Amino acid sequence: MKLMIDDAHIEQIKKIYEFYPVDGVTTNPSILYKVGRKPFEVLKEIREFIGENSEMHVQATAETAEGMVEDAKYILEQLGENTFIKIPAIQEGFKAMKILHRENMKFTATAIYTPMQAFLAAKAGASYTAPYVNRLDNLGYDGVQVAKDIHDIFCENDFDTEVLAASFKNSQQILELCKYGVGAATVAPDVIFSLVKNKVVESAVDDFISDFTKLVGEGKTMKDC
Ligand code: G3P
Numbered sequence: 023m024k025l026m027i028d029d030a031h032i033e034q035i036k037k038i039y040e041f042y043p044v045d046g047v048t049t050n051p052s053i054l055y056k057v058g059r060k061p062f063e064v065l066k067e068i069r070e071f072i073g074e075n076s077e078m079h080v081q082a083t084a085e086t087a088e089g090m091v092e093d094a095k096y097i098l099e100q101l102g103e104n105t106f107i108k109i110p111a112i113q114e115g116f117k118a119m120k121i122l123h124r125e126n127m128k129f130t131a132t133a134i135y136t137p138m139q140a141f142l143a144a145k146a147g148a149s150y151t152a153p154y155v156n157r158l159d160n161l162g163y164d165g166v167q168v169a170k171d172i173h174d175i176f177c178e179n180d181f182d183t184e185v186l187a188a189s190f191k192n193s194q195q196i197l198e199l200c201k202y203g204v205g206a207a208t209v210a211p212d213v214i215f216s217l218v219k220n221k222v223v224e225s226a227v228d229d230f231i232s233d234f235t236k237l238v239g240e241g242k243t244m245k246d247c
Contacts, residue, residue, distance in 0.1 A: 023199065023200050023203065023205065024046070024205065025208075026047060026048050027047045027208070028047075029210055030068060031057055031211070032068060032071065035047060037211075038211060038215075045077060045206070046077030046104075047078055048208040062100055065078070065101060078105045078106070079107075079108050079186070080105060081109075082094050082107055082108065087117035087121065090114065091122060098127060105128075106128045106150065108131075108152070110131075112133070115131070119148060122147070123146060130148060130152055131146075131151040131152065133152075133154070134151050135158060137168060140175065140176075144175075145181075148183050150183065150205065150206065151186065152186045152187070153168050155169055155190055155195050156191040158189075159195075166198045166199060169199055169204060170202050170204070172185050173202060173204045186206040187204055188208045190209050190213050
């Protein structure tokens, strides 16, 4: 399962890239709003930092299919290789998806709340579809199960499309999808940091250091012995 950062704050992205194995960055208009700077100033900074080997997923914001396609072309011009255009899975979006597919532009169908939206997006040629796991949970549905169902639909129908699960609030939701082998998850920085932060783990490592210090002395590590 690929792991991506669902955020546009460059300092957070740099910190996560320094410590953890991640595969790319996803944004949406609300994420860009939270940063509060000019969209392409921020997006280009991210692209420059992560390089062309990492994926970027950036949303078209026009409300018509034609406008979404124009947005897509502009985004690709600005951000280059390995950029996926996020297209909302609404009626105009599906029309845009068919055009993007014909013109060989890679896209991610977003705002997925139902397996049928994902099925149609896969038929339209999406590389990824992004079900909103936690937002589904908040509506009283089982977001993890919806993401799993979409994964199964893609397997059963021999689609090349992958699930790019989004909207997580805890590590259990992500773990369930890792176990199921879905294609990718995009996760906000605070949830990424919480995947590892755990008092029991920290205490175990503190005990090792304390015992070793008693054995060899303060500040010494294996290379000093
Ligand atoms: O792009 C969709 C995803 O970012 C939604 O996440 O946390 O706003 O529900 P959230």
